[in-house]
Amino acid sequence: MAQNRTVSKATEDFGGLRMTKQRQAVYDVLSDLGPQHPTAAEVFVTAKERMPSISLATVYNCLETLTGAGAIKQVNIDREASRYCPNLQPHAHFYCTGCNQVFDIGLERGADAESVWSLPAGCRVEEMHVAMRGICGRCPNCSTAAKS
Amino acid sequence: MAQNRTVSKATEDFGGLRMTKQRQAVYDVLSDLGPQHPTAAEVFVTAKERMPSISLATVYNCLETLTGAGAIKQVNIDREASRYCPNLQPHAHFYCTGCNQVFDIGLERGADAESVWSLPAGCRVEEMHVAMRGICGRCPNCSTAAKS
C-alpha cells in the first residue's frame, strides 16, 4: 500500500487539510512502516532521519490531525503507548504476547463485526475497536508456546 | 464466578488471594458501582468514604490484583483513564459520546465474537476487547443527536 507507487505518493489530499511537510513526512513514514504499527516515538525516530528538524510534539500533532481526518487509525492496546496504522479497511488487531508484534486481522468474507452484538435499539455505532491478545504461532517463540 | 451468590457478597474467595479489608472494599465498591464503569479515581472516592485510611495507590494495587485474579475486568477506551467492571460475562463496551457513559453490550444469542474475524491458523486468542463509540439514544442529549 502506498508502496506500489506507479505514480508518486507525494502530496496526497486529505480533505482540505493544510498539507505541511511535516504532515506529509509523518504520513509517509506511517505508510512505509505500516505493518509494524509504530508508536508515536517510533514514527518520530524515522521521521527525524528524513527531516531532522521535526519535533516529537509535531509528530503527535500530525498523528492526531491525520487520525481526525480519517487518513490513519490510532490503535490502543491496554495502556501501552498508542500505535498508528495506515490500514483503513475494517480490521481487528492481534497483539502477540510471544513476539510483541501487532497484526491486522481482516473480517471473514461477508461477515459483519457489529451484528454479533446485541445493541439496544436507537443506538448508533460510529466507531468500533477490536483488539485481541494471544499467541500468533508464527515465530519460533510462538510456535513453541502455541503447542502447550 | 462469585456472581451467583444468593447469600452475602462479603468475604468472597478469589482463588487463594489474600483477602485484605482493602481488597474486599475495592471489590465491594466496584460491585455497587458496577454499571457506571468507574475509574480508579472514582473507586477511590467511594472506597475512601467507607474506609478513610485507604490510599489511591492501594486502590490501583487492588484493582490490578483483582484483574489478574480474574475477579474483575479492566476496560480501556482510547487513552482515557482505565475503567473497571465486575461483569465477567463476555461483553463489549459502548461509550456514548453524547452522555459520556459506558454501557455493557452482550452477545447476540448463540453468536461468537471471534468467528467473524479471519484469524490465521495456529494463532490462539486469549483475550478479546471490543469497544464502540457512538450515540446511545437513551438520554435526552442523545435522542436528539440520534435523529440527525
Place this chain on the structure above:
DNA sequence: GTGAATGCAAAACCTTTGCAACTGG
C-alpha cells in the same frame, strides 16, 4: 498577508514504585 502549524520546553495526566510500617493466615 494571515491564520494555522511548528519546535521547544515545561506541565499534565494516569499509573507505578520504593520503602518503612503493618497484618492476615
Place this chain on the structure above:
DNA sequence: CCAGTTGCAAAGGTTTTGCATTCAC
C-alpha cells in the same frame, strides 16, 4: 511469625500545552 500488603510521596512514561517563530495557502 513473616511474606505479602499497605500508605505515602516521589518518580515514571506518554501525551498535551503555551508561546514565539515560521509557513502554506
